[in-house]
Amino acid sequence: MQDLFHIGGKALSSRLFIGTGKYNRNTLIPEVIERSGAEVITVALRRVNPDWEEENLLHHIPSHMTLLPNTSGARNAEEAIRIARLARAADLGNWIKLEVIQDQRYLLPDNLETIKATEVLAAEGFVVLPYMSPDLSAALRLREAGAAAVMPLGSPIGSNRGLRTKELIQILIEEAGLPVIVDAGIGKPSEAAEAMEMGAAAVLLNTAIATARDPLGMAEAFRAAVAAGRLAHLAGLGPVEQNAVASSPLTGFLDEVGAEA
Amino acid sequence: MSFYDILQTWEAFPFQLRLQGYREVDVQRALGKPKLDAEDLLALLSPAAGNHLEEMAQRARRITQSQFGNVIQLFTPMYVSDYCVNHCEYCSFSSIYDFPRKKLDMQEVDREAAAIAATGIRHILLLTGESRKDSPVEYLRDCVKVLRKHFASIGIEVNPMSVSEYQELGTAGVDSLTVFQEVYHRETYANLHVKGPKRNYRNRLEAPERGCEAGYRSVNIGALLGLYDWRREAFIAAMHADYLQTRYPGCEISLSIPRFRPYLGDFQPDSEVTDRALVQVLLAYRLFLPRAGITLSSREPARLRDKLVHLGVTKMSAGVSTAVGGHSQEGGTPQFEISDERSVSEIREMLYRNGLQPVFKDWDILVPN
DSSP states (O other), X not given: OOOOEEETTEEESOOEEEOOTTOSOGGGHHHHHHHHTOSEEEEEGGGOOTTOGGGOGGGXXXXXXXXEEEOTTOOSHHHXXXXXXXXXXXXXXXXXXXXXXXXXXXXXXXXXHHHHHHHHHHHTTOEEEEEEOOOHHHHHHHHHHTXXXXXXXXXXXXXXXXXXXXXXXXXXXXXXXXXXXXXXOOOSHHHHHHHHHHTOSEEEEXXXXXXXXXXXXXXXXXXXXXXXXXXXXXXXXXXXXXXXXXXXXXXXXXXXXXXXX | OOHHHHHXXXXXXXXXXXXXXXXXXXXHHHHHOSSOOHHHHHHHTSGGGGGGHHHHHHHHHHXXXXXXXXXXXXXEEEEXXXXXXXXXXXXXXXXXXXXXXXXXXXXXXXXXXXXXXXXXXXXXXXXXXXXXXXXXXXXXXXXXXXXXXXXXXXXXXXXXXXXXXXXXXXXXXXXXXXXXXXXXXXXXXXXXXXXXXXXXXXXXXXXXXXXXXXXXXXXXXEBOBTSSOHHHHHHHHHHHHHHHHHHOTTSEEEEEOOBOXXXXXXXXXXXXXXXXXXXXXXXXXXXXXXXXXXXXXXTSOHHHHHHHTTTTOXXXXXXXXXXXXXXXXXXXXXXXXXXXXXXXXXXXXXXXHTTOEEEOOOOOOOSOO
């Protein structure tokens, strides 16, 4: 049976979402898409340059992909809402990765403004995927506001530091009642696999692929890691113990010869 | 408390003594830390760090790649008026020079903008000399209205203004501000700025924070290296950037690394800034402020710019003329001699050759027309 993943009315088979920033040339993007198997790709509206075909990111994205325009550069709800509307007006579809960042030093999201923008955009018919700090009450409010998923950060954008917020993400996976897509901070395929093993619905990453020595090789590595992590999650991980466990040290005598049947 | 107050606390600091006192071990300690403090910054600007440029460069490159990716954003400055009431010892627009001054009317602004936009540039930096009479806020606002038709981001590099004036231009469509202190050392500042409103050190020093207050998306500052001891100047400029980043987390802060260039007069710089020194400053900025933008101007020669793009630079100018109307008209007096005269398409090719993507557009004007 195919392990499909539904979001915003679409059924997706790849659980790896990728980005478009940071590549040394946009012509790499079609090959990265191919090797990663991704079906969803995020694009910063600020980088979309419709006036120059060759330098326009969109020109390099095959039409079968689901575009996930993002509101990079928005510092508050109002700016994010404007950028989302501009994206829709530019024919980029109605999915929006909502990024509201007030802090330019660590690029950490502003959950409060993100919730406000989600309310407005969801009501306008956008499929809203908000980037957020992994906080359960914020996730519940985002769900109430109409978000289609939540996208908690593993660690700061571009840091490649992995799942530093693991415990909090695990809580979201169990309690948020929405698909959890881990976004930002994943630096290694093993970390993507870990997020998937935990039960994340998908992962989104850009820096780890775009700045690898061989971005295409890395795209393929992430594809395999995400698939492996997902399989492991579905197969059910065994319990984790601190020490080696003998099979039955306390009750073994019950099976010994001569024990009462 | 503004940066002016913070600067006071550094006035009596024995820079020379401290800079000379750093040893290799201090530089190595700074290079081993995930987050650098003021002491580390000073160590990286010290003579001892001069022997560690390669190590610093390797780290600077890694930081830049992870923070910004393999991309460099391009912009072009556009000079619309060279009327100036200031007398600054190092500038060709200085009021003491007698040359026919020029100011573009709106039709000319439109033609100049169209000529620049035709090269693919989408980020424009609007420049004027300082003259409240010839280039008042109303004139700049009119220019911005015209520029909006051609560009996705508009910055200004004009005389220091009040918060409300910056806001007025922000409402018209300006999203970023460039203002260089030129020289942070007070005595040198007083000596070089002989006449005019630019003599007001504090007014200029606090202009970047007024831009942040006005809600600008990005603010770019810098010390014109060579006017005073470059190590001290670079240190103060980086502290200034750090102050702005901390106080205004919503604003992207950038540093420029302009180096003194020949101009009309015969002023000679106080401290020679060699290529090695320029590189040391660039690397120290990047390591101390991993998230700051670093802007490289066309003052530097092509052969050097082609190498500096790997060391932490995030933005560079291309297709530059520092004369008023220089893209659509003949004649005009340049503000300073540029060194890298390559066209936008030549810079684009150079970046691709170096494994970097030129980014022409990285914003959309959000304020309604």
